[in-house]
Amino acid sequence: MIPMTFINKRILLAIGFVSAAIIAFQLALMQILSIVQWYHFAYMVISVALLGFGAAGTVLSIFRRWLLERFELALPLLMIFSGITMAVATGLSQSSCIRFDSYLLFADLSHTWRLALTYLIFFIPFFFGALAIGLVFVRHVHHIGRLYFANLIGSGAGGVVAICLAWIFLPQELPAIIAVLPIISGIIVVPKKSRHLILLAASLAVIIITFIIIHPPCLVLSEFKGLSRALNLPEAKITLEKSSPYGLIQVVGSPALRYAPGLSLTYEERVPITKAVFNNGDRVGPVISRKQADIQPVMDYTTRALAYSMARRDRVLVLDAGTGTDVLHAITRGAKEIAYVEPNSALLGVLKGGHLKEVGSLFDNSRVSIHNTNSRTYLLTDTSQYDLIILPMVGAFGGTCGLYALSEQYLFTTEAFRQMWLKLTPDGVISITCWMDYPLRNPLKILSSICEVLEGQGIENPADFIAAVRSWGTISVAVKRSPLSAYETGHIRSFCTSMLFDPLILPDIREAERAQFNVLADNHLFRYVDEILSSERGSLYKEYDFNIRPATDNRPYFSQFLRWQSLPHLARLFGERVLPFFEIGYLMVALTLIQISIAGVLLIILPLFSIGWRGGNKSWTVLYFSGIGIGYMFVEIIFIQRFILYLGNPIYSAALVISSMLVCSGTGSFMSSKWTGIRKSLPVILGVIIVLIFCYAIILTPILLKTITVAFEIKLLLAFLFVAPLSFFMGIPFPVGIGLLAGKDEKKVPWAWGINGCLSVVSTAVATIIAVEIGFFWVMVFACLAYALPLTVNIKGLFTLHHI
Numbered sequence: 001m002i003p004m005t006f007i008n009k010r011i012l013l014a015i016g017f018v019s020a021a022i023i024a025f026q027l028a029l030m031q032i033l034s035i036v037q038w039y040h041f042a043y044m045v046i047s048v049a050l051l052g053f054g055a056a057g058t059v060l061s062i063f064r065r066w067l068l069e070r071f072e073l074a075l076p077l078l079m080i081f082s083g084i085t086m087a088v089a090t091g092l093s094q095s096s097c098i099r100f101d102s103y104l105l106f107a108d109l110s111h112t113w114r115l116a117l118t119y120l121i122f123f124i125p126f127f128f129g130a131l132a133i134g135l136v137f138v139r140h141v142h143h144i145g146r147l148y149f150a151n152l153i154g155s156g157a158g159g160v161v162a163i164c165l166a167w168i169f170l171p172q173e174l175p176a177i178i179a180v181l182p183i184i185s186g187i188i189v190v191p192k193k194s195r196h197l198i199l200l201a202a203s204l205a206v207i208i209i210t211f212i213i214i215h216p217p218c219l220v221l222s223e224f225k226g227l228s229r230a231l232n233l234p235e236a237k238i239t240l241e242k243s244s245p246y247g248l249i250q251v252v253g254s255p256a257l258r259y260a261p262g263l264s265l266t267y268e269e270r271v272p273i274t275k276a277v278f279n280n281g282d283r284v285g286p287v288i289s290r291k292q293a294d295i296q297p298v299m300d301y302t303t304r305a306l307a308y309s310m311a312r313r314d315r316v317l318v319l320d321a322g323t324g325t326d327v328l329h330a331i332t333r334g335a336k337e338i339a340y341v342e343p344n345s346a347l348l349g350v351l352k353g354g355h356l357k358e359v360g361s362l363f364d365n366s367r368v369s370i371h372n373t374n375s376r377t378y379l380l381t382d383t384s385q386y387d388l389i390i391l392p393m394v395g396a397f398g399g400t401c402g403l404y405a406l407s408e409q410y411l412f413t414t415e416a417f418r419q420m421w422l423k424l425t426p427d428g429v430i431s432i433t434c435w436m437d438y439p440l441r442n443p444l445k446i447l448s449s450i451c452e453v454l455e456g457q458g459i460e461n462p463a464d465f466i467a468a469v470r471s472w473g474t475i476s477v478a479v480k481r482s483p484l485s486a487y488e489t490g491h492i493r494s495f496c497t498s499m500l501f502d503p504l505i506l507p508d509i510r511e512a513e514r515a516q517f518n519v520l521a522d523n524h525l526f527r528y529v530d531e532i533l534s535s536e537r538g539s540l541y542k543e544y545d546f547n548i549r550p551a552t553d554n555r556p557y558f559s560q561f562l563r564w565q566s567l568p569h570l571a572r573l574f575g576e577r578v579l580p581f582f583e584i585g586y587l588m589v590a591l592t593l594i595q596i597s598i599a600g601v602l603l604i605i606l607p608l609f610s611i612g613w614r615g616g617n618k619s620w621t622v623l624y625f626s627g628i629g630i631g632y633m634f635v636e637i638i639f640i641q642r643f644i645l646y647l648g649n650p651i652y653s654a655a656l657v658i659s660s661m662l663v664c665s666g667t668g669s670f671m672s673s674k675w676t677g678i679r680k681s682l683p684v685i686l687g688v689i690i691v692l693i694f695c696y697a698i699i700l701t702p703i704l705l706k707t708i709t710v711a712f713e714i715k716l717l718l719a720f721l722f723v724a725p726l727s728f729f730m731g732i733p734f735p736v737g738i739g740l741l742a743g744k745d746e747k748k749v750p751w752a753w754g755i756n757g758c759l760s761v762v763s764t765a766v767a768t769i770i771a772v773e774i775g776f777f778w779v780m781v782f783a784c785l786a787y788a789l790p791l792t793v794n795i796k797g798l799f800t801l802h803h804i
Contacts, residue, residue, distance in 0.1 A: 011075075011136055014185035015147060016154030018079055021181035022049065022129045023158030023662070024165070025086050027655060028174040029122060032090060035171060035248055035280045036221050037102050038585065047596050048119055050633075050761040052126025054603045056134045057754020061607030064138060064750055071139055072191035075132055076198045079189070080205050082128035083182035087209045089125055090175050091217035093118050102584060103224045105591075119595075129182060130757070138750050141742045144735045145673025152666025152731060159659030163652070166245045172219050176212040183209065226283040226396070230276055233257060239275070244346035245651040247280040251287065251350070259286035259325070261393065261433070262474030264301040264499040271298060277323050277347070283396075284347065285323035299329040301499060303469050303476035304393075307431040308333045309495035310467070310478065310488045313388040317341065317423070319375040320392045320411060323351065324362050330388070331365060338367055339382070343374045343648045374648030375411050379419040381709040387428045389420050394434035395442045406585055406768065410645045412446075412558040413551045417453040424481040433476040440525055441546050441561045443475045447505075447532045448541075449550035450479050463533045467492055468505035472518050475504060483507070504529060545570055553645065553701065554775040562586045586772065593765035600758035607751045621741060621752050627789030628733045629756040633763040634783035635693060635726065636661055638776050643719055646704045647712075656716065660723040665731025672732045679740060685732050686791055690784045692726045697780035733790070 029045045060067065067074055092098060098121070100114035137147055165174055183205050190198050221228045227250060230236055236254035243249075258271040275287040299305060304326070307313060316330040317339045330338045342348055348370070352363050362368065371378055391411065410416060420430050430450075434442040447468075454462040464483040469476055469492065480488075489506050493513075496503050500517040503509055504526075514526055531540045532548075541549050546561040604622075636657060643653040672678050678685075700722065707718055734756065742749055763786075770779045 010188050011140075012146065012150040014075075014079065014188045015133055015136055015150045016157070017181045017185040017188070018082065018129050018132055019151045019154030020158035020161055021083070021086065021178050021185075022126060023155045023658060024162040024178045024181075025125060025175060027159065027162035027651070027658075028165075028171065028178060029089075030654070031166065031171045031174070031247070031280075031651065032219065036094070036099075036219050038222075038225075044119075044588075044592055045122065046764045047592060047761050048122045049126045050757050050764065051596060051599060051603075052123050053130040053134075053757030054600060054754050054759075054761055055123070055127050055757075056130035057750050057752075057757055058603040058606050059131060060134050060138055060750030061747075061754060062610045064747060067135055068139060071135065073194050073198070075135055076186040076189050076191075077201060078128050078132035078135065079182045079186035080198070080201050082125050082132065083179040083186070084205045084208055085125040085128060086179035086182065087176040087205075087212050089121050090172055090219075091212065093121050094217050094220050099220055101222045101224070102588065103222065105588070106584070116595075132185075134750060134753055137738070137753065138746070141738060141746060141749055143673070144738045144742075145669050145671075148731070148735045148738075149666045149670035149673075152662040152669060156659040156661075156663035156666065159655040159662075163245050163655045166243060166651070168243075170216065170241065170243045171248055172216045173213065176209050176216065179205075179209050221281045225281040227252065227278040227281040230254065230257065230278070230283075240350065242346055242350050245655070246344045246346045246649060247651075249284075249346055249350055250278045250281075252276050252278065257286075259288060260298050260302070261304070262302050262435075262471040263298065264471060264501065266498070266500055267297070267301040269297055277350070279344070279347065285325055287323055287351075288325060288328065299325070299332075302433075303471050303474045303501060304329070304431070304433050306467065306469050306476045306492070306495065307388050307390075307429050307478045309491050310429065310480075310484075311387075311427060311491075315384065315386045315388070315425070317382075317384075317386045317389045319378070319389065322347070322392060326390045327368060328362055330390075331362075331367060335388075336367060337369070339369050339371060339378075339384070339386075341371045341373065341375050341378045343372070345372050348372055374645075376416060376419070376645060377648065377708050379416070379423065380705070382423070384423070385425045385428065386423055387425050389423065389428070389430045391430070391432040394432065394446065395437055396435055406557060406589065406772070407559060408556045408641060408644050408650070409551065409558040410553065410556050412449065413553050413556050414449055414453050414456075415553045417449055418456065421453060421457065421479070421481065426482050428481050430479040431476065432479075433474055436470070436473055436475060439546060440528060441548065442559075443477075443525075444528055444532060444544075444548040445550065445558065445561070446477060447529060448537060448548050450477065451532055451537065452550045454479075463505060464507045466505050466533075468503070468529075469496055469501045470504050470518060471499070471501050477505070505533070552775075554777055555772065556641075556645070557772050560586055560772055589765055589768055593762070593769065596761050596765065600762050603758050604751075604755055607754065611747055611751060618748075621748055622755060624737055624790040625734075625752045625756040626759040627786045628730075628737070629759040630763040630766075631689075631693070631783045631786035632665075632730055633760045634767045634779050634786060635696075635730065637764060637767040638771070638779050638783075639723060641771060641776055642700060642704060646708055646715060646719060656719055657723060660720045661727040661730075664724045664727035668728040668731030669735045671728075672735055678732070678736055682733065682736055683791060685729055685736075686787055689726070689729050689733075690787050690791075692729065693780055693784050693787065696726060697777050697784075737790075 026045055026049045033045060098114055098117050100111045100118055104111040105115060133151055137144060140147060165177060169177060183202055186198065187202050230252045233254040233256040236252055238250050239253045240251040241248065253275045255273055257274050257276055259274045260271045272288065277284040277287060313330065313333065314336045316335045318326045318330065319341050321327055321340045321342045324340060327338055327340045363370065424430065432446055434446060436443070450466060451462045454465060459465060465480050467478045467484060484507050489508065492503060492506065495501070502516055502518050503513050528540065531537055545563065545566040547563050548561070551558040639657040639661065640654050643657055644650050647653050647656065703722070707715065738749055738752065741752055767779050770782060
């Protein structure tokens with residue numbers, strides 16, 4: 001046993017810095033990939049990071065003796081290499097010869113290889129950092145509790161560091177700034193021997209990082225992102241940029257930019273020039289001049305005016321209001337009180353900060369109350385009743401190719417619609433507009449969600465409460481708290497006739513009315529709508545090629561339409577090369593799962609050529625460390641998903657959950673090193689973890705909903721308190737298991753660490769697929785089963801190791 005000397009205390013500090021850098025770098029990459037590609041690549045970053053830890057365990061298993069003999073030289077160099085590769089990773093991934101595009105992955109084979117190279121580039125910094133941490137674990141295995149504590153506390157701090165830096169620096173600047181931490185770590189542990197060589201490497205690293213900080217790489221967005229298309233317009237340019245944990249906000253101006261979603265063909269005036277706001281390259285909304293003459297004619301000539309054509313609306317609630325176009329429309333239609341709800345504080349800062357002169361009067365209007373909070377939180381806290389509740393527009397012109405399949409859209413779940421329904425006045429309506437897509441998905445899912453909510457309120461014939469009209473490109477739906485009157489349906493028909501729109505749903509609709517002005521290639525839309533309005537919609541859910549069942553808070557993936565059993569039929573209809581363009585976001589997760597599963601299995605098997613294939617409690621090692629690795633990641637993924645609704649932001653949720661879990665797990669690890677009877681108590685601790693996970697699966701969501709209305713700062717504290725108890729106990733099994741294994745055969749310690757990392761990699765994608773297919777609750781159930789592995793399979797091996 002090696003005593004914890006002064007140099008070892010410095011190692012603890014260095015491990016903390018490297019661990020903080022790894023988590024901060026991971027969150028920075030999530031932000032960068034959300035900008036240049038789409039949100040679903042955030043899962044890829046988590047997988048790549050964990051794969052780096054799995055690969056480090058494999059290398060340590062094979063080259064353990066060689067690395068330990070060169071420990072004093074290898075440790076600082078690995079930390080410095082981790083920092084250098086962090087700094088250069090973004091620039092390399094954005095080079096023209098490596099950069100990939102999500103849209104082209106299934107159409108151009110070269111982009112598949114480019115994706116693999118991107119994986120490799122992002123993998124290397126994690127691998128070097130993990131190898132440094134693992135090398136320390138192996139060298140000082142008898143102090144694993146303290147070392148694991150330093151690792152997890154540092155990792156937890158990294159989440160906080162990433163959030164703070166995101167408010168100050170642009171996303172492309174973050175990796176190089178974060179890379180300073182591993183360089184400091186390397187300098188901290190510089191030995192007397194070979195000091196000059198390591199300091200030379202550190203100096204070179206500092207020069208490289210300084211250059212990249214001064215000259216950060218350019219982020220090249222997918223050519224299919226909304227911002228890329230906007231910048232292709234004549235004289236288009238970015239006039240404003242603002243970075244925050246909510247994303248990178250960019251404002252684009254061009255004389256060719258117009259805002260007229262599904263504009264009536266009867267409109268003869270000039271559509272006004274606008275600016276457009278984008279967040280992470282995705283369109284947020286227009287910045288339209290706040291002059292009544294500019295906005296009212298355009299919006300009144302779109303299907304979004306449906307609710308106003310039925311009756312006057314004095315009290316209006318606009319949820320996820322974005323740039324405020326619907327708010328301004330409500331002003332021009334004479335609304336007396338308008339609630340503007342927008343969770344993105346950075347966006348509101350841009351709109352209210354005087355940078356956009358066009359916006360000013362909107363925020364000065366006495367009729368408008370501004371609420372910077374999550375829309376679901378507002379629905380739970382506000383006690384007002386409204387004549388009109390407006391939701392953001394769904395989909396995009398031309399479709400979205402399923403790129404938002406893994407986005408948690410809590411505003412479009414049945415629970416959200418039910419909350420809105422209860423906030424309506426007797427004649428109030430909920431208004432939602434979507435772009436037409438083909439094959440039909442968005443309008444059908446919206447309608448099915450509304451019908452399920454109405455039936456849940458005891459309404460037998462939903463068609464009496466719903467009006468819907470369509471233009472050449474959009475469908476608007478108005479859901480009324482009371483049955484539609486003949487007066488209202490008359491006004492809707494007049495509105496449609498004057499605008500050349502077609503009614504799609506009315507209580508007394510005639511089939512001939514549905515396609516007077518905008519004729520479709522076939523009448524499937526009408527048949528599907530009628531089936532959903534009937535009590536037999538369950539048959540359509542089962543037979544339709546896409547998933548149009550309503551989203552719920554347990555499965556909040558409104559834009560996830562893929563049904564695996566329908567793939568062969570869709571391939572025959574549309575062709576195999578076209579199919580991925582329907583649901584590319586979800587297919588990417590499946591592709592990632594296949595790739596990382598192959599890599600993970602290889603990394604677990606390779607060390608066996610060095611340590612041997614037989615004997616030595618290998619089955620116990622595999623089951624024990626795979627179980628705690630899978631279980632931990634399942635819980636982490638679900639906590640992140642659950643707290644997105646609670647905190648209203650995925651980056652805040654990821655940072656808080658990751659940081660809180662790691663800090664509390666680190667505390668558990670540290671306490672395990674002080675607890676003399678910990679090895680005998682391990683089965684009890686695993687049992688406690690299983691019971692707690694199952695309890696969380698049942699009670700966490702109700703508790704979060706009960707406390708979602710408190711101040712944001714209090715929610716952060718409560719979130720930490722929710723996460724802390726379970727995370728504390730989940731931090732114990734790993735160091736205790738390593739200690740047990742070290743008492744039998746230290747050679748297997750790095751292999752066990754690698755198994756834990758590799759299985760954690762696979763579990764991130766598996767947890768996502770389980771959540772999408774059957775819900776968050778079942779991911780937690782599977783987490784219980786994962787932690788049950790060390791108890792139910794070959795548990796005898798645990799006590800064998802203990803007695804040895």
